[in-house]
Amino acid sequence: MSSLLTAIGLRAASTSIPNYGPAFLGFHFIYAYGILSSHTLKQWYGIDHQASPREDIAKYGEAAVRDGKLTRKQLDMLKRNEAAHANSVENFTLLVASVLFASHAGVPTQMINAASFSYTIARLCYSAVYILVGCPRWSQVRGLVWWWGNLSCLFMLWRAGKLLNSQETS
Numbered sequence: 001m002s003s004l005l006t007a008i009g010l011r012a013a014s015t016s017i018p019n020y021g022p023a024f025l026g027f028h029f030i031y032a033y034g035i036l037s038s039h040t041l042k043q044w045y046g047i048d049h050q051a052s053p054r055e056d057i058a059k060y061g062e063a064a065v066r067d068g069k070l071t072r073k074q075l076d077m078l079k080r081n082e083a084a085h086a087n088s089v090e091n092f093t094l095l096v097a098s099v100l101f102a103s104h105a106g107v108p109t110q111m112i113n114a115a116s117f118s119y120t121i122a123r124l125c126y127s128a129v130y131i132l133v134g135c136p137r138w139s140q141v142r143g144l145v146w147w148w149g150n151l152s153c154l155f156m157l158w159r160a161g162k163l164l165n166s167q168e169t170s
Contacts (some may be wrong), residue, residue, distance in 0.1 A: 019109040021099035024116035028095055032088035038125060045070050057082060070156035076134055084130040088123065095119060098153035115152045123151030134168040
């Protein structure tokens, strides 16, 4: 397997570079739908109810604070965790479309790998800032890393469009 630096185009390749786009898609599916799910934290704090898990925080959050199961800070973090999870699920389709279009259009694999890697770093930062930062001023960083991730995808779409359009005129 080639090194990460070679795969994203920062080191010269002696052989062809594999497209890691599908691996990034698999990771982000698990990350968005599993790892960022608030289910585990809600179980830990004792407010997980399988009958209506999407309503746990709205139904039981304030009562858990009143009963001393959670602090206000923990409840706020759980709310941000659910929001980060929802945003990652919503944003997953942009990554899927970007990788598929780029791969289909023949965008060089190093560009796909680099943009997907950039997206991954941005989404990890985004989630960490979203969940862990409760201060309104510092939470503004979240918007910056959200755009960083989206620009990585938009770059792939732009490159794909450029290649697809050049093939039509040829």
